[in-house]
Amino acid sequence: MAEERFGExxxxxxxxxxLPAYLEGEAAPQVTAHARECQFCEVVLADLEELxxxxxxxxxxEPSRAVWANIRTALAAEGIIHEPxxxxxxxxxxxxxxxxxxxxxxLAGLLILASMLLVPSKDLRRVGSIGGASEGARVAIASIxxxxxxxxxxxxxxxxxxxxxxxxxxxxPSVKAIYEKSLESLNTSIRECTESVQRxxxxxxxxxxxxxxYTRKAEVLASALExxxx
Amino acid sequence: xxxxxxxxxATSVLDRYLKANARERQQxxxxxxxxxxxxxxxxxxxxxxxxxxIETIANPRISLANLQxxxxxxxxxxxxVHATWVGLSPxxxxxxxxxxxxxxxxKVHFSTHVLDPLxxxxxxxxxxxxxxxxxxxxxxxxxxxxxxxxxxxxDASVESVGGTISVTDVxxxxxxxxxxxxxxxxxxxxxxxxxxxxxxxxxxxxxxxxLRGSTTSGKITYEGxxxxxxxxxxxxxxxxxxxxxxxxxxxxxNAKSVRGRLENAVAITPRRHAPSPPATGYSLLGTxxxxxxxxxxxxxxxxxxxxxxx
Numbered sequence: 001m002a003e004e005r006f007g008e009x010x011x012x013x014x015x016x017x018x019l020p021a022y023l024e025g026e027a028a029p030q031v032t033a034h035a036r037e038c039q040f041c042e043v044v045l046a047d048l049e050e051l052x053x054x055x056x057x058x059x060x061x062e063p064s065r066a067v068w069a070n071i072r073t074a075l076a077a078e079g080i081i082h083e084p085x086x087x088x089x090x091x092x093x094x095x096x097x098x099x100x101x102x103x104x105x106x107l108a109g110l111l112i113l114a115s116m117l118l119v120p121s122k123d124l125r126r127v128g129s130i131g132g133a134s135e136g137a138r139v140a141i142a143s144i145x146x147x148x149x150x151x152x153x154x155x156x157x158x159x160x161x162x163x164x165x166x167x168x169x170x171x172x173p174s175v176k177a178i179y180e181k182s183l184e185s186l187n188t189s190i191r192e193c194t195e196s197v198q199r200x201x202x203x204x205x206x207x208x209x210x211x212x213x214y215t216r217k218a219e220v221l222a223s224a225l226e227x228x229x230x
Numbered sequence: 231x232x233x234x235x236x237x238x239x240a241t242s243v244l245d246r247y248l249k250a251n252a253r254e255r256q257q258x259x260x261x262x263x264x265x266x267x268x269x270x271x272x273x274x275x276x277x278x279x280x281x282x283x284i285e286t287i288a289n290p291r292i293s294l295a296n297l298q299x300x301x302x303x304x305x306x307x308x309x310x311v312h313a314t315w316v317g318l319s320p321x322x323x324x325x326x327x328x329x330x331x332x333x334x335x336x337k338v339h340f341s342t343h344v345l346d347p348l349x350x351x352x353x354x355x356x357x358x359x360x361x362x363x364x365x366x367x368x369x370x371x372x373x374x375x376x377x378x379x380x381x382x383x384x385d386a387s388v389e390s391v392g393g394t395i396s397v398t399d400v401x402x403x404x405x406x407x408x409x410x411x412x413x414x415x416x417x418x419x420x421x422x423x424x425x426x427x428x429x430x431x432x433x434x435x436x437x438x439x440x441l442r443g444s445t446t447s448g449k450i451t452y453e454g455x456x457x458x459x460x461x462x463x464x465x466x467x468x469x470x471x472x473x474x475x476x477x478x479x480x481x482x483x484n485a486k487s488v489r490g491r492l493e494n495a496v497a498i499t500p501r502r503h504a505p506s507p508p509a510t511g512y513s514l515l516g517t518x519x520x521x522x523x524x525x526x527x528x529x530x531x532x533x534x535x536x537x538x539x540x
Contacts, residue, residue: 172350175374178392178410182427185447189467189530196488205488205511209467209530216446220409220427227373227391 456523
């Protein structure tokens with residue numbers, strides 16, 4: 001069949017080129033005309049038509065809220081969209097407490113900012129990350145045998161953590177406490193597993209726990225961002 | 231008598247009338263207050279109570295989104311959803327979507343709509359009690375509230391951030407996730423997936439043939455038998471794990487821990503050709519009775535205990 005198709009290449013190539021437009025509903029009389037003449041292209045067209053009609057009958061699945069939250073976070077991070085900001089948030093925005101809903105929150109933000117400015121820069125870096133992956137952890141996970149996957153996962157976790165840090169002030173205290181406790185627990189497991197893997201590179205179980213901890217951390221951060229987006 | 235002078239008799243009559251009228255008005259106000267005060271108190275409490283009954287197909291898809299409060303869902307034999315909703319604040323209202331708009335519903339979605347986006351905590355709370363067709367499939371999101379599901383043949387998916395989740399007698403595929411809440415699953419018979427980060431997992435008398443449970447710092451307790459041919463995987467990081475099974479349980483065990491201890495009190499026959507144990511840590515591979523189910527237990531630093539039920 002394939003040889004037959006190669007035999008009538010010019011018409012078949014044109015059929016191929018015009019097929020996407022035809023399937024999207026554009027007028028392309030050459031497509032149907034050619035399908036009537038070429039058995040191979042007729043079968044291709046019939047299959048695609050059948051797929052199209054079958055897919056129309058499928059129920060429409062709504063993507064999970066986590067998907068929307070992640071898309072929104074990515075778009076906001078790239079500056080493509082901007083979150084709506086209230087007037088008072090704009091006033092306090094330059095102080096870095098833009099998501100705190102109450103004036104007392106703004107005041108607390110000011111105090112925190114003031115104390116952070118008074119802390120030496122080395123300590124500030126430590127405070128700034130909520131127990132995020134240390135440099136040692138990055139080196140370790142990059143060298144434990146899943147180079148492609150792990151670096152992607154690490155980047156994802158870092159991106160999500162950046163978004164979470166920017167938004168955590170807007171979370172209700174009780175919810176924030178749950179997320180922070182969970183993240184602390186996961187950061188502990190990341191730190192301990194990293195040490196295990198560094199000590200014993202052949203320890204498969206420790207590697208699995210390390211990978212699982214990063215995956216869980218990404219899920220928890222995505223859940224926190226989704227919660228914030230409610 | 232001057233024209234502007236009122237006779238004494240008339241004054242006393244007028245006085246009596248005014249006094250009587252004042253008493254009457256006072257009594258009326260007292261009666262009104264008797265009714266108004268409780269009504270005002272109820273209004274101030276802001277409790278709203280709604281009930282709805284929706285005709286459905288035998289296996290509808292029910293979804294529910296509630297921020298805070300208690301959600302109770304029970305399966306029943308009717309092709310109806312009966313919902314009782316109690317809004318605990320005047321700042322929340324119930325939204326219901328039913329599809330299709332005519333005829334028995336195939337999909338029903340309940341959500342608590344917060345009228346003021348700045349409110350939080352208990353001002354967002356609402357309690358739900360749903361009776362649903364026993365073959366319904368459920369999807370519940372209750373970030374800060376508790377969820378309780380009972381007697382359901384269909385699938386159920388529950389997500390929470392800090393609320394406790396309790397599921398009893400569910401036969402369909404069960405997917406339960408909570409970031410910090412405890413999860414209790416009693417007598418499941420379908421596939422089970424339960425995940426938490428800091429919450430505890432408690433499985434009681436499962437008859438499922440596929441069960442997965444994972445927590446980071448919470449504790450895992452499994453009480454019950456293992457179905458022949460079943461596949462059970464439990465994983466904790468720093469939390470302890472306790473397996474309590476009957477003497478008749480038949481399973482092949484693969485228990486491993488990086489730094490935690492393994493305490494086994496059941497008779498395990500070691501495998502003849504067991505894979506080489508890890509260089510460090512603890513592992514136990516073997517068969518209890520005829521090894522009909524597969525049980526995989528792992529921990530990083532938590533203790534794994536395997537004991538027999540009395």
